[in-house]
Amino acid sequence: MKLQEYTESKYNFEECMKCTICTAYCPVLQVNPLYPGPKQAGPDGERLRLKDPFFFNYALKYCLNCKRCEVACPSGVKVADLIQSARIRYDHSKPKLRDRILASTDFMGSLARPFAPMVNGVTKMGVTKAVLDGTMKIDKNRTFPKYSGRSFEAWLKRQAPAQAAFPEQVAYYHGCYVNYNYPQLGKDLVKVLNALGVGVQLLDKEKCCGIAMITNGMSQQATRHARHNVAVIGAAAAKGLKVVTTSSTCTLTLRDEYPGLLGVENQVVRDSLLMATRFIYEKLEKGAQLRFRPDFHKRIAYHTPCHLEKLGWGIFSEKLLRMIPGVEFTMLDSNCCGIAGTYGFKKENYAASQAIGAPLFEQIRNVNPDVVACDCETCKWQIEMSTQYPVANPISILAEALE
Amino acid sequence: MKFNTVIIGGGLCGLTCGIALQKAGRSTAIISTGQNALHFFSGSFESLTEAPARMADLFGEAGIRLHYREGVRLMPLGTFRPAALSLEDISFFPKPKIGEKALIVSFKRYHDFFAAFLADGLEKQGVACRIEWLDLPELEQLEKSPSEMRSVQIARTMDRIWEKVVGEIRALVQDEDIIILPQVFGLKDTSVPIRIRESLPAQVVFVGTLPPSVPGIRTQMLLKRRYELLGGTYLTGDEATDAHVHEGRVHSIVTKNLDNHFLEADNFVLASGGFFSKGLKSNPFHIFEPVFGLDVEQAENRSDWYHPQFMHDQPYMAYGVKTDAALHALREGAPMQNLYAAGSVLGATRPEFGSGAGLAVRSALAVVDQILKTEAE
Numbered sequence: 001m002k003l004q005e006y007t008e009s010k011y012n013f014e015e016c017m018k019c020t021i022c023t024a025y026c027p028v029l030q031v032n033p034l035y036p037g038p039k040q041a042g043p044d045g046e047r048l049r050l051k052d053p054f055f056f057n058y059a060l061k062y063c064l065n066c067k068r069c070e071v072a073c074p075s076g077v078k079v080a081d082l083i084q085s086a087r088i089r090y091d092h093s094k095p096k097l098r099d100r101i102l103a104s105t106d107f108m109g110s111l112a113r114p115f116a117p118m119v120n121g122v123t124k125m126g127v128t129k130a131v132l133d134g135t136m137k138i139d140k141n142r143t144f145p146k147y148s149g150r151s152f153e154a155w156l157k158r159q160a161p162a163q164a165a166f167p168e169q170v171a172y173y174h175g176c177y178v179n180y181n182y183p184q185l186g187k188d189l190v191k192v193l194n195a196l197g198v199g200v201q202l203l204d205k206e207k208c209c210g211i212a213m214i215t216n217g218m219s220q221q222a223t224r225h226a227r228h229n230v231a232v233i234g235a236a237a238a239k240g241l242k243v244v245t246t247s248s249t250c251t252l253t254l255r256d257e258y259p260g261l262l263g264v265e266n267q268v269v270r271d272s273l274l275m276a277t278r279f280i281y282e283k284l285e286k287g288a289q290l291r292f293r294p295d296f297h298k299r300i301a302y303h304t305p306c307h308l309e310k311l312g313w314g315i316f317s318e319k320l321l322r323m324i325p326g327v328e329f330t331m332l333d334s335n336c337c338g339i340a341g342t343y344g345f346k347k348e349n350y351a352a353s354q355a356i357g358a359p360l361f362e363q364i365r366n367v368n369p370d371v372v373a374c375d376c377e378t379c380k381w382q383i384e385m386s387t388q389y390p391v392a393n394p395i396s397i398l399a400e401a402l403e
Numbered sequence: 404m405k406f407n408t409v410i411i412g413g414g415l416c417g418l419t420c421g422i423a424l425q426k427a428g429r430s431t432a433i434i435s436t437g438q439n440a441l442h443f444f445s446g447s448f449e450s451l452t453e454a455p456a457r458m459a460d461l462f463g464e465a466g467i468r469l470h471y472r473e474g475v476r477l478m479p480l481g482t483f484r485p486a487a488l489s490l491e492d493i494s495f496f497p498k499p500k501i502g503e504k505a506l507i508v509s510f511k512r513y514h515d516f517f518a519a520f521l522a523d524g525l526e527k528q529g530v531a532c533r534i535e536w537l538d539l540p541e542l543e544q545l546e547k548s549p550s551e552m553r554s555v556q557i558a559r560t561m562d563r564i565w566e567k568v569v570g571e572i573r574a575l576v577q578d579e580d581i582i583i584l585p586q587v588f589g590l591k592d593t594s595v596p597i598r599i600r601e602s603l604p605a606q607v608v609f610v611g612t613l614p615p616s617v618p619g620i621r622t623q624m625l626l627k628r629r630y631e632l633l634g635g636t637y638l639t640g641d642e643a644t645d646a647h648v649h650e651g652r653v654h655s656i657v658t659k660n661l662d663n664h665f666l667e668a669d670n671f672v673l674a675s676g677g678f679f680s681k682g683l684k685s686n687p688f689h690i691f692e693p694v695f696g697l698d699v700e701q702a703e704n705r706s707d708w709y710h711p712q713f714m715h716d717q718p719y720m721a722y723g724v725k726t727d728a729a730l731h732a733l734r735e736g737a738p739m740q741n742l743y744a745a746g747s748v749l750g751a752t753r754p755e756f757g758s759g760a761g762l763a764v765r766s767a768l769a770v771v772d773q774i775l776k777t778e779a780e
């Protein structure tokens with residue numbers, strides 16, 4: 001009876017029925033002819049690679065790891081996991097300095113933050129950009145995320161006594177972006193949760209989730225981060241705390257990529273970690289109340305980040321935004337914005353990255369909203385740079401709409 | 404989370420059902436793991452000759468125009484089938500001799516369109532055929548990865564350059580009265596196939612390619628967009644794994660992504676498709692419905708499930724979930740009060756709804772009527 005179960009491989013590649021549906025949904029295939037596409041790079045290639053690693057194709061590095069192929073596959077093949085795991089298994093080339101720098105988001109953040117105004121100034125300058133473009137192959141057309149002068153962690157530590165006074169507590173995995181680039185999102189979360197009677201704590205020294213390391217060929221470093229994060233999230237869970245997040249990519253990495261790609265067991269994470277939008281929605285559903293400003297009015301277009309679509313939790317962001325009185329809500333079509341973390345920063349990917357995002361940018365211009373809502377920090381950079389529309393996390397919009 | 408109706412399966416059946424219910428002011432969610440049979444859609448709704456009440460409106464409002472005329476339509480291998488209600492891409496003819504001379508145009512190094520078979524089939528009917536292959540620099544990009552020179556990728560390019568391509572085709576036409584093209588036009592814009600027809604000097608016929616189907620994906624996109632515009636919640640890539648059932652009523656369903664956040668509803672519709680979509684599954688002993696464990700029509704002995712000749716009609720293709728007259732799904736012989744089954748998951752258990760896409764649409768609308776009627780009572 002169990003024969004079929006026992007013969008199933010980790011990424012299900014033998015379930016592929018060669019229907020080609022995944023190829024219709026891969027954003028890279030639409031713009032980059034060098035990329036073999038999900039079917040070829042995933043299940044078809046796997047069959048060959050298992051025979052002989054010689055068949056590993058270095059063009060797999062063009063995969064964005066957006067997971068759209070997996071979401072579309074009717075047979076449950078883990079196409080993107082197959083591709084990323086093949087890169088981990090077979091690509092032993094050393095990552096370039098540039099990739100190592102782009103991947104080390106927390107290290108970069110802790111270095112850059114004390115000099116924030118200077119770094120921001122320098123990365124804005126044409127000369128610096130030209131140098132980065134020429135020597136590092138970081139595309140000069142990119143606008144860089146700004147570094148904030150004070151980290152979110154430092155801010156929240158000062159609030160600790162006030163936060164501890166709330167009857168209910170959660171821990172917050174804020175990620176590098178909130179800590180170094182945009183503490184305001186973390187502050188917004190604290191405001192909303194406090195309004196629900198929930199205090200916010202830090203974890204015992206979280207590390208970067210490591211997704212950029214995984215996609216830049218640094219899986220060993222990523223595995224060390226994974227073990228550390230599972231341990232600190234486990235410690236919070238042991239104290240009975242839920243752990244909330246505001247970044248869809250960190251969440252997907254912590255929940256799915258750790259066991260899926262790095263082989264790090266993480267049941268405790270799966271049981272205790274959730275997007276803050278889901279946490280808030282579930283509280284409201286159980287009867288908690290938020291009081292909104294009567295004069296709030298916004299036309300919001302919502303973009304579901306690829307990784308949130310994969311998690312399947314976009315529904316909570318959507319429902320929360322629709323719940324705010326005075327919001328006119330438009331759901332944007334399911335499209336990739338093209339940046340995919342560090343991918344779009346690389347000179348060789350810049351053109352592809354912008355071409356992938358073009359249909360999304362066009363739709364945003366047509367809808368002409370007051371603000372684009374989205375739960376991903378890199379989507380925010382990409383959309384703001386490419387459309388001039390402001391982008392805000394649903395949590396920040398909630399915070400703004402509160403009385 | 405609570406809805407009026409939760410629909411399992413986001414193919415033609417689930418979307419039709421969802422749109423009709425949203426239009427009637429009900430809150431719905433569709434949950435769908437992976438894409439569906441519309442990605443293989445020929446453009447014709449088998450077993451329908453006219454649009455059932457409301458279908459024309461419902462599709463028209465989504466930007467999908469349908470038509471039908473008695474006669475035949477040309478199939479990808481050069482054979483003919485009786486006409487069926489179709490997207491406007493599809494042409495009908497009074498008889499298989501569709502003209503005097505046909506020009507068949509395809510693209511160099513594109514292998515998913517069978518020009519030679521088409522010519523063969525048409526010549527048997529007395530239609531003289533000429534095949535031309537366009538060599539387009541715009542497709543060179545795609546050729547770098549020959550395994551991906553597929554209908555959808557070509558269609559994306561055609562959305563940009565179709566006017567230029569039409570110009571090249573026009574230059575090829577001699578005295579043909581028929582021009583046959585692969586269905587790679589109008590992925591995003593429904594009007595393109597029609598505009599191509601208007602700009603060429605002979606009757607243009609679009610014929611199916613190997614999957615994915617361009618008109619099928621367009622139909623899926625338009626229906627989904629319409630559904631979301633009406634306020635429906637489409638949970639892409641999630642899977643119903645289990646259900647909470649109490650005394651013949653479904654209280655909520657469990658999904659893979661939402662784990663302990665259950666989806667509650669007054670009504671549930673199972674539109675999970677047939678074997679292809681895993682709405683039905685089998686093991687060596689049984690054919691079963693995996694979410695609710697519903698009763699499935701089937702022969703007792705496995706050896707009776709199939710016919711040893713591959714091309715013969717296969718009995719298992721007719722198997723499906725059993726229902727009562729009002730399409731309530733049966734479990735252990737008893738109808739579930741608020742769970743309906745519709746679309747391919749029914750197999751051929753309800754011949755009055757037809758088969759194929761006709762079954763999907765008709766049974767979806769019948770379920771909607773039943774839900775609204777039960778509510779009114």
Ligand SMILES: Cc1cc2nc3c(=O)[nH]c(=O)nc-3n(C[C@H](O)[C@H](O)[C@H](O)COP(=O)(O)OP(=O)(O)OC[C@H]3O[C@@H](n4cnc5c(N)ncnc54)[C@H](O)[C@@H]3O)c2cc1C
Pocket residue numbers: 074411412413414415416417434435436437438439440441443444445446447448449450641642643644674675676677679680681682694745746747748758759760761763
């Ligand atoms: C290859 C192929 C080609 C066809 N071509 C035609 C044609 O040209 N014309 C025609 O008239 N008919 C055609 N048919 C028949 C086709 O089945 C119907 O036309 C129709 O599209 C079926 O629609 P449906 O919504 O019932 O099922 P499907 O389109 O199969 O959709 C079912 C959906 O439910 C999802 N699902 C299944 N289980 C779960 C679960 N547990 N949780 C969540 N989601 C789930 C599946 O992933 C799928 O997306 C074709 C069928 C196949 C298989």
Ligand code: SF4
Pocket residue numbers: 025026027028029037038041062063064065066067068069070079080083
């Ligand atoms: S993960 Fe995204 S980029 Fe990579 S193959 Fe899949 S769809 Fe394409």
Ligand code: SF4
Pocket residue numbers: 015016017018019020021022023038039042043072073074075076077079
């Ligand atoms: S969609 Fe899934 S089954 Fe179809 S070709 Fe891609 S991996 Fe294979």
